[in-house]
Amino acid sequence: MAMITIAPFLMTILLSVKSSDEVIHDFWAPPEEIRWDFFAQALGFIQHSIFNSAITASVSVILLAFLSSLSGYVFARIQFPGKELIYLLILALMMVPGILTLIPMFLWYKQFPFVGGNDWLGQGGHGFLNTPWVLLVHYIAGGQVLGIILCRTYIENLPQSLFDSARIDGASELQIYRSIALPLCLPVIATVSILSFVGIYNDYMWPLITIDAPNLQTFTLRVTQYSSEHAQEHGPEFASYIIGSIPLIIVFAFGMKYYVNGITKGSIKG
Amino acid sequence: MSEVTLSNLSKTYPAAGKNPAFQAVKGIDLQIRDREFMVLVGPSGCGKSTTLRMIAGLEEITDGTIAIGETVVNNTLPKDRDIAMVFQNYALYPHMTVYDNMAFGLKLRKYKKDEIKARVGEAASMLGLQDMLDRKPKALSGGQRQRVAVGRAIVRKPKVFLFDEPLSNLDAKMRVSTRAEISKLHKSLDATMIYVTHDQVEAMTMGDRICIMNAGEIMQVDTPLAVYNEPANLFVAGFIGSPPMNLLYGTVAKSGDQLVFQENDGQTAGIQVPLDARLSRLAQKRIGSEIVFGIRPEHIKMLSSPQAAPAASIPAIVDNSEPMGSETFLYLLTGSHKLVARIPPTGRFEPDTATQLAFETEKAHLFDPQSQERITE
Numbered sequence: 231m232a233m234i235t236i237a238p239f240l241m242t243i244l245l246s247v248k249s250s251d252e253v254i255h256d257f258w259a260p261p262e263e264i265r266w267d268f269f270a271q272a273l274g275f276i277q278h279s280i281f282n283s284a285i286t287a288s289v290s291v292i293l294l295a296f297l298s299s300l301s302g303y304v305f306a307r308i309q310f311p312g313k314e315l316i317y318l319l320i321l322a323l324m325m326v327p328g329i330l331t332l333i334p335m336f337l338w339y340k341q342f343p344f345v346g347g348n349d350w351l352g353q354g355g356h357g358f359l360n361t362p363w364v365l366l367v368h369y370i371a372g373g374q375v376l377g378i379i380l381c382r383t384y385i386e387n388l389p390q391s392l393f394d395s396a397r398i399d400g401a402s403e404l405q406i407y408r409s410i411a412l413p414l415c416l417p418v419i420a421t422v423s424i425l426s427f428v429g430i431y432n433d434y435m436w437p438l439i440t441i442d443a444p445n446l447q448t449f450t451l452r453v454t455q456y457s458s459e460h461a462q463e464h465g466p467e468f469a470s471y472i473i474g475s476i477p478l479i480i481v482f483a484f485g486m487k488y489y490v491n492g493i494t495k496g497s498i499k500g
Numbered sequence: 501m502s503e504v505t506l507s508n509l510s511k512t513y514p515a516a517g518k519n520p521a522f523q524a525v526k527g528i529d530l531q532i533r534d535r536e537f538m539v540l541v542g543p544s545g546c547g548k549s550t551t552l553r554m555i556a557g558l559e560e561i562t563d564g565t566i567a568i569g570e571t572v573v574n575n576t577l578p579k580d581r582d583i584a585m586v587f588q589n590y591a592l593y594p595h596m597t598v599y600d601n602m603a604f605g606l607k608l609r610k611y612k613k614d615e616i617k618a619r620v621g622e623a624a625s626m627l628g629l630q631d632m633l634d635r636k637p638k639a640l641s642g643g644q645r646q647r648v649a650v651g652r653a654i655v656r657k658p659k660v661f662l663f664d665e666p667l668s669n670l671d672a673k674m675r676v677s678t679r680a681e682i683s684k685l686h687k688s689l690d691a692t693m694i695y696v697t698h699d700q701v702e703a704m705t706m707g708d709r710i711c712i713m714n715a716g717e718i719m720q721v722d723t724p725l726a727v728y729n730e731p732a733n734l735f736v737a738g739f740i741g742s743p744p745m746n747l748l749y750g751t752v753a754k755s756g757d758q759l760v761f762q763e764n765d766g767q768t769a770g771i772q773v774p775l776d777a778r779l780s781r782l783a784q785k786r787i788g789s790e791i792v793f794g795i796r797p798e799h800i801k802m803l804s805s806p807q808a809a810p811a812a813s814i815p816a817i818v819d820n821s822e823p824m825g826s827e828t829f830l831y832l833l834t835g836s837h838k839l840v841a842r843i844p845p846t847g848r849f850e851p852d853t854a855t856q857l858a859f860e861t862e863k864a865h866l867f868d869p870q871s872q873e874r875i876t877e
Contacts (some may be wrong), residue, residue: 327877358729389589389591391587391588391589391591392591392593393586394553394556394558394578394587394591395585395587395591395593395652396593396604397557397558397578397579398556398557398558398578398579398583398584398585398605399579399605399608399652399656400579400605400609401604401608405608405759409593410593413595414594414595478855480603
């Protein structure tokens with residue numbers, strides 16, 4: 231089963247160092263000559279978009295992880311009227327397929343009042359479109375649904391006595407969150423961060439409809455643009471896929487321990 | 501002054517879903533004296549932990565007042581009550597070292613670094629934790645964790661210490677030694693301590709006074725020996741003591757010119773216990789009425805042979821025996837009750853053997869089965 235999963239990736243590596251002729255005429259054969267120059271060629275074309283994607287994903291993940299853990303703490307440990315109803319609404323958001331809300335979402339960002347030249351009715355300008363905010367705000371807000379659910383469940387399963395003890399020690403709610411809940415939540419925060427980073431970095435649909443400006447293009451947009459513009463150059467195209475995967479590999483390499491830990495703890499503690 | 505006064509204290513949990521409203525604490529009054537070691541003891545669900553949590557400010561009060569010293573603290577935040585609490589599961593912050601755990605409360609109260617260091621050092625040396633200050637809780641044994649939890653409480657030098665079943669998670673041996681350490685600590689700190697436990701041995705050995713609770717009400721508050729020797733009611737008699745007091749249900753009857761306790765009104769082959777002068781005085785007005793005769797296991801003597809039995813001897817059948825080493829618990833069947841006697845370890849009794857007992861009636865008690873109270877002069 232592992233081979234079925236890994237074979238396409240190995241094939242991508244193979245195709246990234248073969249000339250286009252070889253790819254077309256002898257798809258499965260090993261390369262006659264290894265073309266490392268395709269990587270340099272691809273890097274020149276996509277490096278800025280990788281930077282954009284990595285920055286967008288990193289900033290979004292930091293903020294959404296922080297907000298998710300804070301909201302998770304509030305839902306888990308603070309009583310307020312309507313708490314369960316609000317939580318139920320958040321849960322319900324998970325059930326709505328993203329594609330259904332794509333057009334309303336697009337219009338919402340485009341016609342956001344007083345932003346990007348819009349008047350108070352949201353007319354006359356481009357709103358958040360074609361700015362980094364259209365990505366950041368969307369990912370931070372959207373990614374929180376799963377984050378809040380995971381963090382709430384995790385914090386609810388921490389012993390109540392820890393929070394009682396901190397309260398007697400003299401901590402305010404904010405200090406309890408910062409000094410007790412946040413450090414103890416690191417495994418689940420790592421899980422949320424990795425899942426979100428991968429999702430944001432790989433997202434194609436949202437940048438496609440909201441970003442036009444070449445300097446703001448994300449990796450997924452840029453690489454598909456390259457494919458359509460250079461339909462005959464398969465080597466650099468596959469090389470760009472490999473290069474584009476490197477940030478994800480780095481994130482996994484550093485976060486894997488916490489990721490697995492978080493998932494395991496989640497499964498044990500419900 | 502750090503006395504704690506509970507006046508008409510109540511806690512009712514409102515109805516939630518299918519669960520009806522539940523009154524966990526029912527208007528209790530209790531005064532814990534300055535520097536006293538008060539133990540709240542009772543079975544699970546009796547309201548002892550709820551009471552402690554209300555004193556700590558972790559649970560809202562439904563009715564009544566709590567005063568620490570002269571100040572009513574009903575609406576005071578836990579951090580401003582000048583209390584410290586040791587929890588059953590230690591509640592150590594797992595991501596902090598022992599030092600940071602102990603210093604956490606002081607840092608939040610903006611103590612100077614030198615002061616924090618001095619206080620933590622002092623507490624650590626008092627509890628033998630000097631070599632463990634850099635360790636995380638997971639690298640400590642249960643007993644060490646408990647000492648850190650106690651250390652975290654004492655560094656703040658609070659007016660009142662609260663302990664919520666702190667020894668429950670320790671093994672039997674560790675429990676005995678930690679019990680002694682906490683008692684010693686109480687003497688050296690000279691502070692007011694309120695200690696919740698369901699273990700009556702802890703209650704008897706540690707408390708200056710014991711408050712026995714049941715179903716949200718206080719059953720009796722007194723010194724350990726007074727509670728043991730003069731239980732206020734049937735619940736206390738049956739709860740304090742291991743094994744507990746034998747409680748025989750029957751009536752007061754007249755046999756000749758003497759009053760006797762007649763087990764089960766004579767309808768079955770019940771035993772008859774002649775009442776001595778003191779018990780007769782107590783039972784005088786209850787001839788023909790139902791009564792409960794209570795006697796501690798150590799006040800039942802085994803007579804060596806039936807021939808040696810005086811007129812007041814009581815026949816019984818040996819059910820089984822539990823040799824404990826220093827003593828033996830002998831379970832006996834009388835007319836309709838099962839009794840337990842505490843006898844010297846040398847006694848050997850085979851099951852189903854007929855034997856004769858003598859009750860030391862001068863140490864027995866009579867209870868009213870309706871009011872459940874002990875009958876006193």
